[in-house]
Every structure is written in structure tokens, then in C-alpha cells.
Amino acid sequence: MAKPTEIDKLRRAFAKAQAESEKCADAVAALYAGGGHPTRARLTTANARWARAAEDRDRRREMLNAALAAAPDPKP
Incomplete structure (x- = not known):
């Protein structure tokens, strides 16, 4: 198996950061789900x-x- 390059590592880190950002965006949206009013x-x-x-x-x-x-x- 080939050794991961620096670019491969950066791609994985970016993908992980992208997923975390989407998760956080979904959490904000969930606060308003069902017509709720978050504190x-x-x-x-x-x-x-x-x-x-x-x-x-x-x-x-x-x-x-x-x-x-x-x-x-x-x-x-």
C-alpha cells in the first residue's frame, strides 16, 4: 500500500472539517425544527x-x- 502523501492527508483533514461544519450547521437548523424558539x-x-x-x-x-x-x- 502506498504511503499517504501530504496532499492525501490534507484532503482527509478537509473532508473531516467539512463534515464537522455540516454537522454544526444541522445543529443550528435543528434548534428551529418544529417551529421552536431556542434560547x-x-x-x-x-x-x-x-x-x-x-x-x-x-x-x-x-x-x-x-x-x-x-x-x-x-x-x-
């Missing part, structure tokens, strides 16, 4: 978690894109 504390906490996850996802996307741009083209 300010619950909403603030959920939004803060979502923002943190989205920032991490964006940071990892930038790292992956930079690595892909710097990688040599595999095609001759």
Missing part, C-alpha cells in the same frame, strides 16, 4: 460552534489548494 444561549453557542467549524474548514481548504497549486503536475 439566546443555545443559539449563540450553536452559532459559535458553527463559525469555528466553518473557519477551520476554510483554513484547511486554503492549505489544500496551496499544496495542490505547488505540487508538480503528474502528467508529462
Whole structure:
């Protein structure tokens, strides 16, 4: 089995961050499910978690894109 490259590691980290961001977004949406009105504390906490996850996802996307741009083209 081939040793994972740095780009493979960055892809996995980005995928994990993307999944976490989606999970947090779903948690915010769930607060309003069924016409509920969440407390300010619950909403603030959920939004803060979502923002943190989205920032991490964006940071990892930038790292992956930079690595892909710097990688040599595999095609001759």
C-alpha cells in the first residue's frame, strides 16, 4: 500500500472539517425544527460552534489548494 502523501492527508483533514461544519450547521437548523424558539444561549453557542467549524474548514481548504497549486503536475 502506498504511503499517504501530504496532499492525501490534507484532503482527509478537509473532508473531516467539512463534515464537522455540516454537522454544526444541522445543529443550528435543528434548534428551529418544529417551529421552536431556542434560547439566546443555545443559539449563540450553536452559532459559535458553527463559525469555528466553518473557519477551520476554510483554513484547511486554503492549505489544500496551496499544496495542490505547488505540487508538480503528474502528467508529462
